[in-house]
Every structure is written in C-alpha cells, then in structure tokens.
Amino acid sequence: HDLLWRLPPLKWVAAHARRATAQPPLRFEPLPPQEGRGLLIFVPWLISGGADRSVLDLIEGLAERDPTLRIYLTMTADMREHWAPQKWAERLRPLLRGWFSLPDIARDSAAETAAELCRRLGIDAVLVMNSGEGFASLSRLASLPRPPRRIALVHAFGVDPKTGERFGWAKDAPLRYDRFLDGYAATSRILADAMVTDYRVSPA
Numbered sequence: 418h419d420l421l422w423r424l425p426p427l428k429w430v431a432a433h434a435r436r437a438t439a440q441p442p443l444r445f446e447p448l449p450p451q452e453g454r455g456l457l458i459f460v461p462w463l464i465s466g467g468a469d470r471s472v473l474d475l476i477e478g479l480a481e482r483d484p485t486l487r488i489y490l491t492m493t494a495d496m497r498e499h500w501a502p503q504k505w506a507e508r509l510r511p512l513l514r515g516w517f518s519l520p521d522i523a524r525d526s527a528a529e530t531a532a533e534l535c536r537r538l539g540i541d542a543v544l545v546m547n548s549g550e551g552f553a554s555l556s557r558l559a560s561l562p563r564p565p566r567r568i569a570l571v572h573a574f575g576v577d578p579k580t581g582e583r584f585g586w587a588k589d590a591p592l593r594y595d596r597f598l599d600g601y602a603a604t605s606r607i608l609a610d611a612m613v614t615d616y617r618v619s620p621a
Contacts, residue, residue: 453485455540457565459519459531459551461494463506468547468572471604473509475544475570480512489538491517493527493550514538519550528557535565544602546570547586555597569594570602571612591616 456479463469479486490513510516515538523530531554535543543558543565545551555567575585590598591612601618603609612618 453483453487454542455487455489455538455565457489457491457531457535457538457540457543459491459493459543459545459548459554461548462492463490463509467604471570471572472546475602476509476512487514487538488512489515489517489534489540491519491531491534491551493519493548495520528554532557532561535561536563540565542566542568544568544570547572552586552590552594555594559597566599567597568600568602569598570604571608572604573608574611587612588616591618 458472458476460469460472463472476488476490479488490509506516517534519527519530527550531543531551534540535558543551543555545555545568552569558564558567569586569590571587571590573585574583574587576583587603587608590601595618601609601612603612609620613620
C-alpha cells in the first residue's frame with residue numbers, strides 16, 4: 418500500500434484497529450509563517466474515477482502555475498473501511514506539503530479538526546470535492562477569525578434511472594451549503610451552465 422505522510426511533529430497513521438480508549442482533544446499550534454498561499458483540499462479518497470482524476474489534474478495545474486502554492490490533501494473516508502492503494506499517490510507526493518487522513522487524526526468532530534488544520538497550516542482557501550465531512554465543515558470554517566475562501570468542486574449530477582431526478586454533491590452543494598461557499602468549480606461547461614440556470618449559482 419502507498420504510505421501516507423504528514424508534516425512533523427505529527428506522525429502519519431496507516432490503517433489500524435480502532436482503540437476503545439478515550440482520546441484527548443487534538444490541538445495544533447500554528448506553524449511559523451511560510452511563503453506562498455495555502456490550499457487545503459478535501460476528498461473522500463483517491464482510488465479511481467473521473468472525479469478523482471479531476472483533483473489530480475487540478476493539483477498538477479496549480480503546482481505548475483504557482484510553485485509557491487502550499488497544497489495539502491485531506492482524505493475524509495475512514496481508511497479502515499476504504500483501505501486500498503491510493504491511485505496517483507506517487508504522482509502527487511512531490512506536489513503536496515502534506516497528506517492527511519481525517520478520521521485518523523480527528524479527536525473532536527471532523528469540523529473542529531478541519532478548523533484546527535486551517536489555523537495551524539495558515540490555509541487561505543479550501544476546496545471540497547465529494548466529501549460529506551468537508552461540506553459539513555464549511556460552516557465552522559466560515560466562523561474562523563481568518564476564514565479561508567471556500568470552494569466546491571462539482572464533478573457530475575447523479576441521475577435516478579427510474580425517476581430521472583438528480584442527486585449527489587453537485588445538487589446538494591448549491592441547495593444545502595451555498596451560504597457557506599464563496600465559489601464553485603465545475604469540471605465541464607455543461608455542468609457549469611446547469612448550476613447557473615437550475616440552481617441560481619452566480620456565474621461570476
């Protein structure tokens with residue numbers, strides 16, 4: 418399996434059996450100021466699929482465009498339940514300052530841990546792609562003294578084959594989380610147009 422790593426002084430945690438012992442709340446001290454803006458990306462995993470590939474393309478493009486950008490990746494699916502070699506990990510490792518497994522480091526709620534990460538790492542922007550924990554953290558991130566810019570990366574609508582109704586994060590993001598978002602990124606022009614016309618997302 419691909420190894421996961423994390424910035425010192427914290428240790429990376431691979432999949433292991435969950436212990437029943439109580440854990441104290443996790444507290445991070447801010448790191449010293451660093452050059453470049455900080456971007457924290459929330460994904461459930463990077464195993465396969467077009468949505469995962471869009472994150473890979475985005476990270477590679479941003480790293481090429483702005484070499485000073487500090488990019489951190491946070492996986493929010495429980496590694497004990499979804500453990501598998503993380504596809505594209507070796508391509509991403511040189512481009513990332515850190516790669517986190519949120520369930521392995523969370524001692525409070527996922528939202529509180531996400532807020533502590535943003536504070537400690539000096540994050541300027543957060544991107545959420547298909548991550549329930551990431552979307553659920555948006556309201557907490559918006560309340561930070563120095564709130565990061567919050568963006569939803571939407572990949573595609575799910576469509577019920579019987580009813581034809583849409584479902585998934587591309588629908589839920591504008592309906593449930595729009596007030597906590599500063600913007601959207603869509604992986605296709607058709608999807609972007611649908612977000613604007615059907616869900617009144619601002620095209621700006």
